[in-house]
Amino acid sequence: xxxxxxxxxxxxxxxxxxxxxxxxxGIPLEKKxxxxxxxxxxxxxxxxxxxxxxxxxxxxxWLHMIILMYFYAYLTTSWNMVGGFAGVLPLGHSVFIGIGAxxxxxxxxxxxxxxxxxxxxxxxxxIFAGVLIGLPTFKMRGAxxxxxxxxxxxxxxxxxxxxxxLGPLKINGPRGLQIPPLNTGxxxxxxxxxxxxxxxxxxxxxxxxxxxxVISRSKLGYSLNAxxxxxxxAMALGINVSRAKLSAMAMSSFLTSLAGTFYAQFSLFxxxxxxxxxxxxxxxxFIALIGGRGSIAxxxxxxxxxxxVSDLSRIYxxxxxxxxxxxxxxxxxxxxxxxxxxxIQESLNKIYENALNKLAxxxxxxxxx
Amino acid sequence: MKILExxxxxxxxxxxxxxxxxxxxxxxxxxxGLIGPNGAGxxxxxxxxxxxxxxxxxxxxxNGEIINHQKPWNLCxxxxxxxxxxxxxxxxxxxxxxxxxxxxxxxxxxxxxxEKALNILKTLHFENxxxxxxxxxxxxxxxxxxxxxxxxxxxxxxxxxxxxxGLRPAEVDEMVEIIQQLRLTGITIFVIEHIMxxxxxxxxxxxxxxxxxxxxxxxxxxxxxxxNVIKAYLGDEYGIS
Ligand SMILES: Nc1ncnc2c1ncn2[C@@H]1O[C@H](COP(=O)(O)OP(=O)(O)O)[C@@H](O)[C@H]1O
Ligand SMILES: [Mg+2]
Numbered sequence: 001x002x003x004x005x006x007x008x009x010x011x012x013x014x015x016x017x018x019x020x021x022x023x024x025x026g027i028p029l030e031k032k033x034x035x036x037x038x039x040x041x042x043x044x045x046x047x048x049x050x051x052x053x054x055x056x057x058x059x060x061x062w063l064h065m066i067i068l069m070y071f072y073a074y075l076t077t078s079w080n081m082v083g084g085f086a087g088v089l090p091l092g093h094s095v096f097i098g099i100g101a102x103x104x105x106x107x108x109x110x111x112x113x114x115x116x117x118x119x120x121x122x123x124x125x126x127i128f129a130g131v132l133i134g135l136p137t138f139k140m141r142g143a144x145x146x147x148x149x150x151x152x153x154x155x156x157x158x159x160x161x162x163x164x165x166l167g168p169l170k171i172n173g174p175r176g177l178q179i180p181p182l183n184t185g186x187x188x189x190x191x192x193x194x195x196x197x198x199x200x201x202x203x204x205x206x207x208x209x210x211x212x213x214v215i216s217r218s219k220l221g222y223s224l225n226a227x228x229x230x231x232x233x234a235m236a237l238g239i240n241v242s243r244a245k246l247s248a249m250a251m252s253s254f255l256t257s258l259a260g261t262f263y264a265q266f267s268l269f270x271x272x273x274x275x276x277x278x279x280x281x282x283x284x285x286f287i288a289l290i291g292g293r294g295s296i297a298x299x300x301x302x303x304x305x306x307x308x309v310s311d312l313s314r315i316y317x318x319x320x321x322x323x324x325x326x327x328x329x330x331x332x333x334x335x336x337x338x339x340x341x342x343x344i345q346e347s348l349n350k351i352y353e354n355a356l357n358k359l360a361x362x363x364x365x366x367x368x369x
Numbered sequence: 370m371k372i373l374e375x376x377x378x379x380x381x382x383x384x385x386x387x388x389x390x391x392x393x394x395x396x397x398x399x400x401x402g403l404i405g406p407n408g409a410g411x412x413x414x415x416x417x418x419x420x421x422x423x424x425x426x427x428x429x430x431x432n433g434e435i436i437n438h439q440k441p442w443n444l445c446x447x448x449x450x451x452x453x454x455x456x457x458x459x460x461x462x463x464x465x466x467x468x469x470x471x472x473x474x475x476x477x478x479x480x481x482x483x484e485k486a487l488n489i490l491k492t493l494h495f496e497n498x499x500x501x502x503x504x505x506x507x508x509x510x511x512x513x514x515x516x517x518x519x520x521x522x523x524x525x526x527x528x529x530x531x532x533x534x535g536l537r538p539a540e541v542d543e544m545v546e547i548i549q550q551l552r553l554t555g556i557t558i559f560v561i562e563h564i565m566x567x568x569x570x571x572x573x574x575x576x577x578x579x580x581x582x583x584x585x586x587x588x589x590x591x592x593x594x595x596x597n598v599i600k601a602y603l604g605d606e607y608g609i610s
Contacts, residue, residue, distance in 0.1 A: 224471070225459065233453065238471075
């Protein structure tokens with residue numbers, strides 16, 4: 001229900017991007033303006049719906065699932081800056097989730113620093129980690145790059161599992177860190193209800209989608225796409241492809257890291273296996289590939305489609321068949337790659353645009369009468 | 370003034386010397402043709418000039434500056450653009466998007482880049498295809514897209530690598546016209562071409578290479594009547610008098 005919000009909003013963005021060129025294609029300006037208006041109305045309507053959702057959905061279980069849905073949509077959108085636009089396939093993004101979660105948690109547990117500040121610090125550390133990973137690996141092609149990022153993530157997890165104390169900082173190895181739910185409130189990023197978490201992740205998701213939209217229309221977005229598709233041609237056209245990829249990686253790492261802090265505060269318990277795991281890294285890639293890599297709507301659509309699968313399979317088969325959701329993802333991925341190689345966003349986008357055209361035509365007729 | 374000066378350029382790939390002590394220079398505003406049989410080292414010479422390969426030996430000067438070890442993207446910013454013999458469109462993107470990538474070389478503003486790209490498409494009579502995905506273009510249009518993207522970077526020197534290969538005669542004529550138009554806008558052009566009719570009509574001067582070595586240079590007329598050239602390159606196929 002709220003998810004539609006993002007589908008529609010992202011579609012609007014694609015349309016808005018195309019609109020300046022409408023003048024030459026013979027589409028009457030009047031209709032273009034009409035379509036823009038309908039788009040904006042939709043957007044506002046769905047935003048209102050998204051913000052009103054917790055008034056309708058009272059069940060904490062459902063809210064919990066929706067929060068995780070947004071959480072994955074956020075993660076995948078952040079990943080998409082590198083994995084989508086830059087045309088490489090990073091499979092170790094959980095490193096940044098881990099850095100974010102551990103940084104803010106350690107700082108708040110040991111030094112009483114607000115997780116909001118820890119969140120930003122974790123983000124900055126993740127930028128360094130991201131650039132450090134990117135520098136040697138962005139020269140690699142295809143599977144080699146993917147494997148290298150897996151290696152970094154696994155190395156980081158094993159380290160976290162084997163370190164109890166890093167200097168004065170308590171990492172606590174495989175046992176992880178528990179955040180006692182003592183001082184709730186906005187300043188401490190801790191709440192007894194689900195609703196505040198819902199609004200925080202909703203706003204985070206909207207912001208990251210906005211950033212993605214701005215990037216996709218900017219010189220950086222063009223550079224990333226060009227460099228991802230044909231690096232030699234991109235370089236000949238004045239693009240420093242490695243630098244563009246590193247910029248994208250820096251942003252992606254920072255934003256992914258913020259989600260780590262969110263997760264820590266939401267679950268109040270982090271340990272290496274849960275947040276630096278390859279499971280998360282893979283799930284992000286699955287969601288992106290199925291939803292539509294490199295598009296704005298794709299990651300959100302992917303999360304809307306796949307998260308319920310994951311949740312339901314965990315609820316019903318969690319004990320007997322753990323990991324079933326990954327198998328289901330695999331099957332869905334194969335089907336999507338065969339029939340919709342650019343992800344499900346492509347056909348949904350078409351459907352939406354058709355509906356929009358019809359609607360605009362009808363409004364125009366009514367207006368003329 | 371010489372816009373490009375190549376002196377004693379050598380490019381080796383392992384044991385293979387693809388370009389061997391090549392000397393040539395181009396005047397501002399000139400159209401210089403580079404011809405030679407397949408595998409003669411023409412594209413390799415272009416790649417050295419455009420910064421793809423650092424030359425094994427020799428010196429390349431662009432606007433008086435030695436550019437031997439500069440990167441392609443920096444050279445592009447300095448006004449040196451090129452097309453690829455094997456076209457490299459950004460396949461999933463539209464024609465307009467492709468050209469905008471080039472336009473971003475001189476601006477960071479998206480609407481400015483779009484406006485510039487649209488203008489270029491207009492001058493190349495390519496505007497009607499602006500929303501076409503570049504993977505579905507004909508070969509002639511792909512070559513045209515290569516040129517459109519390159520000139521969107523506002524080059525002073527443009528390297529064209531076989532932009533007419535695979536085109537029909539009418540399309541070749543159109544391409545010749547396009548290149549002549551480009552020269553009128555003040556762009557210096559260095560062109561590799563196999564189609565004799567076209568290169569003869571276009572070039573002020575022609576350099577001929579064979580096995581990486583220069584074997585002749587001069588006006589199209591001189592070159593066409595040069596014995597070495599006829600023997601080495603034109604052979605019996607072309608009976609140009
Ligand atoms: N990257 C490369 N590595 C090894 N050999 C190459 C490379 N590029 C070109 N060559 C060789 O250099 C020679 C010249 O090639 P090229 O410059 O493409 O010729 P032309 O463009 O004149 O047809 C050929 O023998 C070719 O096989
Ligand atoms: Mg060649």
